[in-house]
Amino acid sequence: MKNLHKKILFVLFTALIIGLPAATFMFMPPLFSENENRYLATFSAPDFSGYLRNFFNKTPNNIKGKQFMNGFDSWFADRFVLREDWIILQNELEMLQGKTEINGVFVVGDRMIQSWREEAELIQNVDLTLRAVDGFAKRMGDIYGAESHIMLVPTAAEIYKELLPPNSQPGNQDALIRYCYDNLAHLTSIGVMTYLSENSDRYIYYRTDHHWTTHGSYLGYFAAAQKLGITPHDFGRFNVEHASSDFRGTLFSKTLNFRVTPDIIQFFSLASDNDRELLLRVNNGAEIIERDSLYFREFLDKKDKYAAFMGLNSPIMEVITDAPTQKSLLIFKDSFAHSMIPFLASHYSHITVLDMRYINTDIAELVELQNYSQILFVYSVDNFAEDRNLRKLERVGG
């Protein structure tokens, strides 16, 4: 038949443009995408009167009536049948072209590394944060006699710099950390870079997530202990529990690359921990939850297994222990601190953990600042440099 190939193409093409949307509507996926770790788009009903009202405002892209169209477009794309498989295919096509960076993530050997470059106004932004933090530390020292410490943790992109593709120009985290430390006159700086570099052949960063592993955070604890005046427990004394061995983290969510070996979530514990009592009080902004452990084992069955360390980010967490000491510690942190706090818990009777990203009131109304003899900032350096929320400390204790 002369025209057979034409008929075949016509039938297959028609089958695709009818079959894929039909399947999309038949198999609507759930609203939350576990692998991508985000809520998929929803859309609202058309708002034509809003559209007309907003039509003549100066920014055409913000016209409200188009929310329906744009919302519908992203809703349809987010719910599209086999969405994850399409994204995997796209990422494969990207790598086939020789692209080394997918969605800001390098895949090198059996490891994913979050890319970090210095944004244009990095130093200007950092300076504002540094001024706020330094001023806060000075006031805490002057008013309450509290000593402040800071630990900026490099990310895997710094420790595994030599694994990155040639010419990829990663930002210099070492220099940035030194710059920050040099400009914080009222804080003691905790250098963790050397410990991490020396142990780079150990399992100190997750392969599929941007955080450090429990071993990595042990090194952070070890470095911090010397400055905080506590005696760290020897690494060898810890029992290591492999709580999960199929953790695929945030970097996996960005690339959906199944080829990199999943990660292991490890809980470190001391033999003496069993005899000790501990209370964790979490204020997640909506309610206050109390627990007797720092580990949230229910997250081991979910996608975001890193949340097994002290749960998801919450504005305020309090750790109250029966440690034979009166020392209390106030921590300002991002999620890097979550796996490190369990190590500190045996040295303090009271630790309060604040996440400034979720606090918009004066912290003096939330915590009794005079109760803390020590203050500790624990941040990954990229987040410290780019996050603007620490600037809220500018006003505190003034």
Add this chain to the structure above:
Amino acid sequence: MVFSNLTFLFLFLPLFFLTYLAAPKFLRNTLLFIGGIIFYAWGEPFYVFVLLISVLFDYLLGMAMHKYDNNPKLRKAALITSIIMNLSLLGLFKYGGFIAENINLIAGRELFNIDLPLPIGISFYTFQTLSYTIDLYRRRITVQKNPINFAAFVTMFPQVVAGPIVRYEDVALELDKREITLEMVYEGICRFVMGLGKKVLIANNIGILWSSVKGMAIAGEYSHMSTATAWLGIIAFTFQIYFDFSGYSDMAIGLGKIIGFKFPENFNYPYSSLSISEFWRRWHITLGNWFKSYVYFPMGGSRRGKLRTLINLGVVWLLTGIWHGANWNFILWGVFMGVLVISEKLFLGKILDKLPWFLSNIYVMVMVIFMWPIFELPTLSHIASYIGLMLGIGGNGLFLDQQAAYMILNYGVMFTICIVACSELPKTVAQAIRRRCPALVDYGTIPVILAIFIGCTAYLVNAGYNPFLYFNF
């Protein structure tokens, strides 16, 4: 709505085609009109009324010309009304802000403030409807009495937002009577998917490189850029704009074929040209033809002596520049093109004829590449700095730095694909194979087309970067 969008590909397209094929023939133009309005309103829920008013007026003026066929004065009045109305729409929405801004500048205070968002496709559909009234006046075509057919001509979704600029005479016969054949549908699908691939797989991809370089240029970060970065960026744009716009035209032509229309071609391998004049006969052909038919020829073309020819060319190129946007950089760009075309007419053409073809082609490409910064960057100082950097002035003082090396590493494959895909090589190879073994090409086409379509879908599901460049014109 745009073609490279999941909502279009997997909802609008199947629903439209099923209805269109199922509908009796006399309803098909109505469907085309309604479909076009939905398609247009998806992107412009308010300005769709400007489109409808424009359609209505030109339909009525056409009818008036027909009714007063024996009254030259009234016919002329109808034509002038149409020209004034269409150009006023264009003037108000597209150039109003620019004109007001410059009047204010001259006056030294704010006299006018016109700040209207540009209706999508207005530059295309006003030229289309103008072609109807002008050709009707010149008696090249006969009147369209059926308002639905006329509305379908202007608003049919394949070409309403970004051309090609289909003239009424191009589709006059098909509007009244057209057949849908397997041959046409097959060719249409192939053409559409090839265009989609050009847009989604090539233009969007290489465009990411240009948008990052352009971002640095607009932010004035020249001190971080090397000469190689400037070249890579603007070469990326050179490919992006070709694959974007010619991909769009391919999609429009393909969709037209599927529903039974033969639209005029818009691109013919422009980057193979051996002179700038030839380049413009191969790039955005329907726009060039429009200006030729309705501006250049009426002004006397090349029949009124050398000086007059040069003036006519100058006017056409100035207008071509202005058509692309209401800003001084587009005017400058048009003037630059005009100067090149006129120089070729005067002396350069003879030299180019004597050169080996590849040298002529290199000359064309160098000129084209130097012209895109004028087209793309908003102010004279940006343009000067960018072109300066291309020539090794300013920047970080390096020809090649890490940043440029990294771009080559990441985009090397894509640049190679671009070079091959904008040449006539793929076509020549396919023809050579077809001569020896037609079945291989026939059946080989199926997996190629499906693979491109599936690849495009993958990119669109996770779409981050998907602009259409020619929407702003």
